[in-house]
Each structure stands twice: as structure tokens, then as C-alpha cells.
Amino acid sequence: MAVGGATYAHGVPKRPTLQDVADAVGLAPATVSYALRGERGSADTLARVQAAATALGYQINPIAAALASGRSRTVAVLCGSTRDLWQQSLTADLARALLAEGRHALVADADGHPEREEALLAKLRDQRPDGLLVAPLDPFAAQWEELARQLPVVAIGDRLAEAPSAGAVVFDNARGFAQVFDHLAELGHRRIAVVLPERPSTPDRPAERLVAREARRCGMSVDLVRTAPATADADTMTDHLATALGGRDRPTAAFCLTDSFAFAVLRAARRLGLEVPGDLSVVGFEDVEFADLAGPGLTTVDWGRGAVVDAAVGQLLAAVDDDEPLRTVTISPRLVVRGTTGPAPSRS
């Protein structure tokens, strides 16, 4: 029975309920409920109910509705780490898009830890969201399978290996990689570093294989630099990259699979006294808003976050509302070359 803290209990003016509206118009609550939702009712009833509702200032109680119907009109958004800039923006955009569609966003952030992802998922599920949008940390986890059977799930970035029934919005990495390698090859780079996250590659981001293939195709040699995903601690990442990119026989370009990595590389370059792009070309793979400011040498791949958001939210809500099947949508890359990204250094 609603108690509420002493401080706030009195201020709440006991909002009108369905019963109040029903009393006002002399109808049964059920009738009012249907009328308010436009499910049925004669034109007359409908009008009277509407009038009474607005007169009383009736607002539905979504919690009661959720309990009774089993649907909360809320969508859970679970993201791997909002410390990563692109994911942070993605999360914000998803929330905005959901709101525009009349759904609330229940957001959670696994903060880089797969085990936290699992725990959060359980909690989110308890909130009975109508659907789930997730940028998975561990797309191979077994839990996805059960979850995807229970409610519509759309994964962003990686297909959920164990949950074929889930939808996905994935990136055409093959083309993206090809564009980047072509670009770097044209500039004359022969030896590049590829900065990528430590976590295992996935079905949709088989980064290592793609790198190997492209390197072969372009006749390049590649240093793989594995880096912990974005954390609160930018310095550690910078240190790590400075070590990897410095040294005598260093690469002439760095291809970063995340713009957060690219920023760390730019910082590392600065510490090493390397000019970008004079001494080191840097390519990001996400195109966050201010990539253009981050460095004159920062070329990026733009995946069109708007398209990602539309595809994800669109198909999720279609599944929720109209039971439409989920599918995999592939996003195409567009290379954004900013300023002069080359020329390739002339030293051997």
C-alpha cells in the first residue's frame, strides 16, 4: 500500500484512477479502459470517456498496465561500455529514437565486463521490457539464446552467435577494411599497425582474418596491437600504444578499430614526438562527431550512426508491435578522408 517517504507522501495528490473516470461517466472500468485505448466503444461512449478523462486529468498508471498486460512499453538498452565514445553516442541516440516512438529507454552499461553484462541482463529482464537493444560485449554467450526466445532482441555490432532468432545490425567490415587498406596502400604505406580490442574476434568482426587477407592483398606487413577496450583511464592506453608504436622499426600508419583507440594513438604519437600525419597516418573506424578536430591526419570510416539507430529501433519495434520477424541488417562503410592523410613517409 503506497507509503512513500514522510516528506513526499502528502504532496502527492492521489491521482485519479480508471475507476474514478468510470464513476464519472457511469460506466464500468473495463469499458473505460477499452475506450481510452480506442479498442472499442460507441462514438458517444468514446467521446464521454475522453472528456471525463481529460477533465479529471487522468493519466494511465503504466506500472499497473504493465503488470496486467505483461508489456511495459519500455525497451532495455544494454551497451558494452559507455566509456567508448561511439557507444556513448549510440546509446544516447537510441534512447532518443525510442522516446520518439513512445517507448521509454531503460539503459544499462556493462562497463566493459562480460560478467556484468550477464548480471545486468538478468536484472533488465526482470523489468519486463518489451524488447532489448544490445551492443554485446560477448556475442558468444549462451544466455542470448534463451533471452532471444523470450523477447525481441536486436544486437548491434555483432550477430549473437547462439541466438539465431535475434535481429542484428552489423557492419560490413570486409568492405570497410578494404577501403582503409586501399587508402593506405595508395598513400604508399607498406607497414602498418592495426589497433584492436583484446576480446576475441567475432563472427561479424573477424578482425584478424580480415586484416590478414587485406594485408596480403595489398602487400603490406601488419603489427597487431591488442588493447583493452576503453576505460576510465586514458593514460594507460596511451602508454601501451606509445610502446607499440615507438621504436626503431615502427609502422608508418595506424588503423584503429575504434575511434577511442585512434584518440589514444594520437596522444601516444604526441608523446613520442611523431607528427600526424607526417610521421604517422592514423585511421579510425567509427567517425565520432569531433573526429575532424582530433587531428588533421585522422581519416575515419563513417558507418552512419543514424542508419544504425533507425535499423535497430525500426526492426525491434516492428517485432514488438506487429510480430514481424527480426533480421540482420548490414551497414555500409564510407571512408572519410580528412585533410592530407599521407603522404607516406619516404624512409624505407
Place this chain on the structure above:
Amino acid sequence: MAVGGATYAHGVPKRPTLQDVADAVGLAPATVSYALRGERGSADTLARVQAAATALGYQINPIAAALASGRSRTVAVLCGSTRDLWQQSLTADLARALLAEGRHALVADADGHPEREEALLAKLRDQRPDGLLVAPLDPFAAQWEELARQLPVVAIGDRLAEAPSAGAVVFDNARGFAQVFDHLAELGHRRIAVVLPERPSTPDRPAERLVAREARRCGMSVDLVRTAPATADADTMTDHLATALGGRDRPTAAFCLTDSFAFAVLRAARRLGLEVPGDLSVVGFEDVEFADLAGPGLTTVDWGRGAVVDAAVGQLLAAVDDDEPLRTVTISPRLVVRGTTGPAPSRS
């Protein structure tokens, strides 16, 4: 009665309820409820209930709990515009902090429109959050008063003029402005531009007055450049600023009340062919993560977002859980001078 889309209805294995646990241990649901919450029960009862609950895999249904108790264990987070980088990060940090305290975050974004702020507020209120964290677009709106009477509200950035009962986390702008002006004066700047949002100044950000006072104190002349808050359209902002900062008798420094503005100024400077900081010193007022990358001349004021988040979440939850009074917390500025911000240009 739970219907669920045809596709997902079957997959849901009908989770155990309190009743199921009660049946298992041969106690009343009420007893189990109390035991599970550790509110009462003998050691024996408690143990048996725990065991049965884990055995059955019982998970509480938060929606039913919310309906019965009137508390949702959810906190609404309403932000003026997640297109602004600082606010976007703030929102992400708030959500993370809330999660760490066992609360879910219901996030909404007014996207720069005060009228949307009002509408969203109404919808959020319907979700019966236990509290509200808000970076208000319009701190003068009348609605805050009623809202703050109904549930704990903590405003970030501006005190809510009409709602004295609400808490606040505000920035010590007087000191922040003084630090910036001192810094610029030391570098020898005599004429600066101040880039600030169009919306009316507020009790806690009486920007214009502070600017006037500081300018007088430091013997500077000031151009006020009013700019629409961050939008999706960075180009427009850049155009606007390029106009304001170009011209024959242009200022030698720009003090931007938002880092988003600072970025726009950097873009404008680039378009105008101005060197930063050679031709134009730029000072931001927020210190977003990658400010150090955005330009060598970008000095910022760091308000410690972590402190803001702690203060806001801390006092809100104290009010929610322990009925503690809300208060106004003031955050102190710290000037972060990066690289060489001067020297002041030598032309008169």
C-alpha cells in the same frame, strides 16, 4: 492477462512467483516476502525460504513490487540535450552510478526544446520513478515546483527557481569565470569573445553579469556571441561563429561556456585560417575527455564530472532511501591549461 506476441509467448517459461516459493516451504506468501527482504522471520524460516527461492530460481517481479509498494527502484534522468557532449557523458555517468546503487535509470532527452522537457516530465512521472535527476533546460518553469513536492528532485547545473525543495548541484561560475579571465588577462588579451547559449541566463549561471564584472575587473572589452545550443547540425554553428570571430577588428581570444561551443570555435578558426592559439586563444568551460586532442590551444575549466555525479546521485538516493533533506552542492572549478595557450597576439 499476459498475451505476448505469438512468437515469444511460448518461449517464456512462466517464472516462479512468490506463491510458488511459499508453497514449496509451506508458508504464506507474506512471510516469504518478508523473509526474502530480510525484514523479519526466524533464522530457520529465513534459511528455508532462501533455499527454496534459489532452488526454484525465483526472481522478484519488480513491476508487481512497484505496484504494491509505490516505489519503482527506478530513477528518471532527464537531460537537456544529449547532443551536447558534456551532457551526453554526464547522462552516461549518471546511469552507471545509479546502476551501481541498484537503481535503474530511465533516461530521456529533451533534445534542446523546453516544451519537450515539459512533456517528457509528465511521461516520466507516470512511470513512478523514485526520484529525478535533471539537467534542466528551463530552470524557471513552474512545473518544477509541483514535481519537487511529489518526489525527490536534484537539478544539475541550475537551481530550480520555483522549487526550493529540490536539491541542486551547481557550478561555482563566479570562480570559474574569474580563473578564465585572470588567465586570459595574464596572457595579455584585451579583447575577447564570450560564446554563450541563447537561452536566458539563470540564477546559477548569470553569465552576462559575471562576464561584465570580470571584464571590468580585468580591463577587457568583450563581444558576446550568442549561439543556439548544440544541435545535430554542427555546420550552422560553425558558420555563425566564423562570422562572429572573423572580421578586421576581431577578438584575440574566445571563451566558450560549453565545450561544444569551443569545438565549433575551433572549426570556425580553421575555416578562417586562424591559428590556435597563435591567432586566437580558445578556452572551454567543461573539459570533456578529448579536449586535449581537439586543439593545442584549448584550455578548459574542469568541473570534475565524477564529483558532480557523486553529489547528485548521492543526495538523491539519500533522500529516497533515508528521507534526508536535499541541498545545494557547489562544485569548484579547476583551470586546465594545455600546452601554450598564449601568447597574446602582439597586434594592438
Place this chain on the structure above:
DNA sequence: TTGAAAGCGTTACCAA
């Protein structure tokens, strides 16, 4: 088209 009644899964009051 309308309504009565049975939930939905908890919490909280009050009596035992």
C-alpha cells in the same frame, strides 16, 4: 457494445 469478475505478483496492515 457493455460489464462483471478474475487475475497480474507483490506489499502492508492487522490480528493471531
Place this chain on the structure above:
DNA sequence: TTGGTAACGCTTTCAA
């Protein structure tokens, strides 16, 4: 300490 029971406010089935 425990348990019965009445909310909480809505949705949905089923009968009128």
C-alpha cells in the same frame, strides 16, 4: 514471529 486478507490499478476473458 506468522498468516490472512485487502489493496495496488490496470487488462482481458467471458457472458450478457
